[in-house]
Amino acid sequence: MATASVSGGREKELWRRLGDVNDPELDEPVTEMGFVERAAVTSDGSVEIDFRLPTYWCSPNFAFLMLDGVRKALDQLSWSPAYRVKLHDHMFADEVNRGMGAGKTFSDIFAVLAEDQDLGALRETFGMKAFKRRQEAVLRGLREHGLTDREILGMDLPAYDVARFEAGEATKQQPRYRAALLERFPDRRADHPVFVTWEGQIIPPTALSAHLAELRSVRINMEFNGALCRGLKQTRYKELDVVDGEPTLVDFILDRVPAGTAPTA
Amino acid sequence: MYRTPEGKDIFIVDGHTHFWDGSPENQKNIHGKQFIECFYAYHTGLSPKDQLWEKSKFEKYSADDLYRDLFIDGPDDVAIVQSTYLKDFYKNGFNTIERNAEVAKRYPERFIVNGAFDPRDGEKALEYIHFLKETYDVKGVKMYTAEWNGASKGWKLTDPDAYKCFELCDKLGIKNIHVHKGPTIIPLSKDAFDVHDVDYAATDFQNLNWIIEHCGLPRLDDFCWIATQETNVYGGLAVALPFIHARPRYFGEVIAELLFWIGPEKILFGSDYAIWTPRWLVEKFWAYQIPEDIAAERGVQLTDEIKEKILGLNAARLYNIDVEAKKKALASSPFSIAAE
Known part of the structure; x- marks a missing residue:
C-alpha cells in the first residue's frame, strides 16, 4: 500500500466500484468474499486486477459473470484507465484471460463447452x-x-x-x-x-408467514454456497491481514475499521 | 455405538464414508491435485480446530486410521463405504471398489461396500453391474451425474442408458441408489445440479431407494418437494451436518426444513469421512437443539427419538440390518474388545 497516499483517491474509487460487483450466485460483493486479491493503480494510471476464486473448479459461467461485472465496473472509472484483469488458478484461467483480454463474450470463450447456455x-x-x-x-x-x-x-x-x-x-x-x-x-x-x-x-398480511417461508428456502440455498465458498477461500489463500496492526485502505473501504477511526461517508 | 451423556446406547450407521488415495504419487494430473485440495479445503473450512489433519495424512490415510476414526475413537457401528473412481484424475483411481473391499475385508460385519458405474459406458456398464453383484454382492451404488466422460459433461438419471442400468439393479437386488446431488466438481452451470431427474427415476423405479446425498443442497427446496412426493426418496446429511459446528443456526434451518417436509424417517446420517470424522459430528448432533424461533415457525422438534432414527435406524431399514442381532454380533467381535 505504498502508493496509497499518492493515488489514494483513485484507489478508493477503484475499490468502491469493485465493491458494487456481486458474486451472482451468493449476492455478496466480490470484495467482501475476498475474490479480489489485488487491485492496483499504477504510476501511469492504468489498473491491474488479480482475481481468485475459492476453488479451481468454480463454475466458469459464474467466473465469467463476475469478471464481466469487474470489466463494467472498470469502464465506469472517472479517469478511463487502461486495465488488465487476470483470473488465477482456475481450470479455465487461460481461456478466460485470453477471451476477456480480447473483449469476447461468454459463448465466444466457451464455444464448445457452453452448449446452449443462456x-x-x-x-x-x-x-x-x-x-x-x-x-x-x-x-x-x-x-x-x-x-x-x-x-x-x-x-x-x-x-x-x-x-x-x-x-x-x-x-x-x-x-x-x-x-x-x-x-x-x-x-x-x-x-x-x-x-x-x-x-x-x-x-396480504395473512400471507406474510408463508411468503417468508418461501424466501427462507431461497436464502438457505444461497447461504450454503456462501458459507462453503468462504471456507474454501480462507483455506486456499491467506486472507489479507492487517499490516502491523494498522488498517489498510482496503479495510477502510470495506468498513472493517472500528467505529471512531473510520471516515464518515 | 454411541453412548449418550445420559448413558443410552445409540446404534450408528454412517451412510457416507470413503477410503481414498489422493496422494501426489497417485495423482495423474493437475485435476487430481486440485480435487483433493478442494476436499481438504472442505475439511479445514468446516471442522473444529482440534479436529484438523495434516494435509499429507488427509491425502492418504491408512486402513488403521480409518478403523480407529470410525469404530474405536469414533461411534460408528456400521459404515457404508462409497466408491468414486475418478480414473482420469488418479492413476489407480481415487477410491475404487477394490480398495474399499480390501479395507472392509478385515471387519466384514462392520462394512457395507457400495459400487459405482457410469451408464454412459452402455453395454460395458451393464456388464460391470453384473460383475459388482457377483464379485462383491453389492447392495447399493453411488451415482455421480455431474462427472465428465469424454465429450459428455454430465448425465441425467432419466437417460435411456441410465434406465437400462437401473432396471438391471432392480433385477439383481441392488436396491439403494445413492445419488450425489450437492456441491459439484466442474459444473459448467451450477443449475446442472438440478434434482428433478430424481422425481422421474424414483417414480419409475418404485423398488429402488433413492438416497440423495447432501440433500440436493444448494437445491434444498427442490429436493424437499420431490422427497415429499416420492415415498422412496431419502436425504443424506453429509456436508450439511458439519455446519452444526461452524454455523449452528444455519444447520437448524436446514434440519427444520427437512423435518417439516420429508419427516424423520427419511433423513440419513453420513460423516463423509475422511472429510470429517464421525465422533464430533455425532456428539454435536446429539447435543443439538433447533433454535426456538425456527422450530416454532416450522412446528418441528429434533427429539432424541428422531435423532436415533437419523443416526442409524433409518439406514438400517434400507440395508436390512437387524439392529438387535447386529449389536450382539458386534459386542462379541474381537474388534469391539480392542475398542474398550
Whole structure:
C-alpha cells in the first residue's frame, strides 16, 4: 500500500466500484468474499486486477459473470484507465484471460463447452434470488423491530427509507433491497407498497408467514454456497491481514475499521 | 455405538464414508491435485480446530486410521463405504471398489461396500453391474451425474442408458441408489445440479431407494418437494451436518426444513469421512437443539427419538440390518474388545 497516499483517491474509487460487483450466485460483493486479491493503480494510471476464486473448479459461467461485472465496473472509472484483469488458478484461467483480454463474450470463450447456455436467463434467475434474499432480511428485521405485518406490508418507499433496524443483516440489506426493487420495477409509483412478490403481486398480511417461508428456502440455498465458498477461500489463500496492526485502505473501504477511526461517508 | 451423556446406547450407521488415495504419487494430473485440495479445503473450512489433519495424512490415510476414526475413537457401528473412481484424475483411481473391499475385508460385519458405474459406458456398464453383484454382492451404488466422460459433461438419471442400468439393479437386488446431488466438481452451470431427474427415476423405479446425498443442497427446496412426493426418496446429511459446528443456526434451518417436509424417517446420517470424522459430528448432533424461533415457525422438534432414527435406524431399514442381532454380533467381535 505504498502508493496509497499518492493515488489514494483513485484507489478508493477503484475499490468502491469493485465493491458494487456481486458474486451472482451468493449476492455478496466480490470484495467482501475476498475474490479480489489485488487491485492496483499504477504510476501511469492504468489498473491491474488479480482475481481468485475459492476453488479451481468454480463454475466458469459464474467466473465469467463476475469478471464481466469487474470489466463494467472498470469502464465506469472517472479517469478511463487502461486495465488488465487476470483470473488465477482456475481450470479455465487461460481461456478466460485470453477471451476477456480480447473483449469476447461468454459463448465466444466457451464455444464448445457452453452448449446452449443462456447467460441472460441465468442473470435473471440470479436477479430474482438476490431480490428475495434481500427482501427476506429486511422483512425479518422489521418484524424483529416490533412492527406488525400490516404495518410492514403497508409501507411505501418514503416510509421505507426512514425505517430503522437493529444493526445487522437487515441494515446491510436495506439499501440493497431498495436497489433491487427499483431495478425490477423501474416504473413503480413511490406510494406503492415496497414489499411485493418478484412477480409484482401485493402480499396480504395473512400471507406474510408463508411468503417468508418461501424466501427462507431461497436464502438457505444461497447461504450454503456462501458459507462453503468462504471456507474454501480462507483455506486456499491467506486472507489479507492487517499490516502491523494498522488498517489498510482496503479495510477502510470495506468498513472493517472500528467505529471512531473510520471516515464518515 | 454411541453412548449418550445420559448413558443410552445409540446404534450408528454412517451412510457416507470413503477410503481414498489422493496422494501426489497417485495423482495423474493437475485435476487430481486440485480435487483433493478442494476436499481438504472442505475439511479445514468446516471442522473444529482440534479436529484438523495434516494435509499429507488427509491425502492418504491408512486402513488403521480409518478403523480407529470410525469404530474405536469414533461411534460408528456400521459404515457404508462409497466408491468414486475418478480414473482420469488418479492413476489407480481415487477410491475404487477394490480398495474399499480390501479395507472392509478385515471387519466384514462392520462394512457395507457400495459400487459405482457410469451408464454412459452402455453395454460395458451393464456388464460391470453384473460383475459388482457377483464379485462383491453389492447392495447399493453411488451415482455421480455431474462427472465428465469424454465429450459428455454430465448425465441425467432419466437417460435411456441410465434406465437400462437401473432396471438391471432392480433385477439383481441392488436396491439403494445413492445419488450425489450437492456441491459439484466442474459444473459448467451450477443449475446442472438440478434434482428433478430424481422425481422421474424414483417414480419409475418404485423398488429402488433413492438416497440423495447432501440433500440436493444448494437445491434444498427442490429436493424437499420431490422427497415429499416420492415415498422412496431419502436425504443424506453429509456436508450439511458439519455446519452444526461452524454455523449452528444455519444447520437448524436446514434440519427444520427437512423435518417439516420429508419427516424423520427419511433423513440419513453420513460423516463423509475422511472429510470429517464421525465422533464430533455425532456428539454435536446429539447435543443439538433447533433454535426456538425456527422450530416454532416450522412446528418441528429434533427429539432424541428422531435423532436415533437419523443416526442409524433409518439406514438400517434400507440395508436390512437387524439392529438387535447386529449389536450382539458386534459386542462379541474381537474388534469391539480392542475398542474398550
